[in-house]
Amino acid sequence: MTTPPPITEPDPSALICPGDKIGPCAACQRKTHKYGSGGIPLCQWCMESAKTAWGATVRFVSTRP
Ligand SMILES: [Zn+2]
Known part of the structure; x- marks a missing residue:
């Protein structure tokens, strides 16, 4: 990184x-x-660490049952 x-x-x-x-x-x-507007901006470094913290298991939240 x-x-x-x-x-x-x-x-x-x-x-x-x-x-x-x-x-x-x-x-x-x-x-x-x-x-x-209304989004939560993250710089590319925070985005990177967020991805690392979340891992590959978290994806876009779906409302599917
Ligand atoms: Zn940042």
Whole structure:
């Protein structure tokens, strides 16, 4: 896994998306690309650790019975 840069460094995705799509990461407050309003943005490093923590067992929550 790559080492995250300092929190003052924005997520690379924040640099390539429109300014109004930039919001603080929900975990570390780093500037990152947020996906629509009401979403919970995670920078790529928090996303990475979240995936690691969740493992492969957690996928999109389904409402199927
Ligand atoms: Zn983060």
